[in-house]
Amino acid sequence: MTIKVFAPASIGNVSVGFDLLGMAVQPVNGELLGDVVAIEGCDGSNQLAMEGPFVDKLPNDPKDNIVFTCIEIFQQALSEKGQEFDWVKLTLEKRMPVGSGLGSSACSIVAALVALNQYYQKPFSEAQLLAMMGQMEAQISGSLHYDNVAPCFLGGLQLMVNDKQIISREIPSFSQCYFVMAYSGINVSTKAAREVLPEQYDKATAIAFGQNLATFIDACYRQDLPQAMSHLKDVLAEPYRSGLLPGFDVCRQGVAELGALASGISGSGPTMFVVTDDKENAEQIQTFLQENYLQSPAGFVYICQTDVHGARLVC
Incomplete structure (x- = not known):
């Protein structure tokens, strides 16, 4: 069998x-x-x-x-x-x-x-x-x-x-949310993406990281979507990894203008994810990323939800 x-x-x-x-x-x-x-x-x-x-x-x-x-x-x-x-x-x-x-x-x-x-x-x-x-x-x-x-x-x-x-x-998690996943088609190894990160962070960054994570977790338990999305920020890795991802900064600005609730790098990249709570908006974002983020024929953009x-x- x-x-x-x-x-x-x-x-x-x-x-x-x-x-x-x-x-x-x-x-x-x-x-x-x-x-x-x-x-x-x-x-x-x-x-x-x-x-x-x-x-x-x-x-x-x-x-x-x-x-x-x-x-x-x-x-x-x-x-x-x-x-x-x-x-x-x-x-x-x-x-x-x-x-x-x-x-x-x-x-x-x-x-x-x-x-x-x-x-x-x-x-x-x-x-x-x-x-x-x-x-x-x-x-x-x-x-x-x-x-x-x-x-x-x-x-x-x-x-x-x-x-x-x-x-x-x-x-x-937020079952009403859609996560638009855009894989650009280039490869970024986890090991290489970790090597661009600094060995140490200053106190202000450490405090910001802890506060954002704690506030996000609190919002998840209270199902407060606006609070969760306003604190969905990466102060540790994204500032150093975004330069490895062609088009990321431009597309982040573009999806924000389309009404996305939040966006970020999935893992070590190059996939970016965009969050919205509206299916029609997710489809608009999908089209935008297909036209602006993909770097090769191997790339793709999926509209996803949480896999429970x-x-x-x-x-």
């Missing part, structure tokens, strides 16, 4: 919560924006097949792919539990562009580990799986952070907490 798992795209940081906030998103047109991993038993040794529209951006040798490493890490964890296992074949359908700022590596990692957990009869809890996902993500980005893997796995708007037993808590489901089985 073949098991298939889909893992959705996500907005890392959500502007206001650098490394602390992430939100899963899904296109309103029903398309799957994320990766799909299928798993089945096989003989001889573990195998990985790769396909999909962005497969050409992956390493040629399957054993160099993070999904193959997921198999090895998972089976090692099974061995440490004293549980026997058989060999498996995973097929990665790479539907997410690499280096897009949409949690591409997180999608592959989450889909693979959830599929493995399903295949081996759920030997690990959600918290244990999430810890594995963070471990795998750190191998890609060079630092441990959960702002993509947590929402990709659990769905919704997730706040990372300083507790290894919990890791992430879901925060109320996270990783899930698909037919």
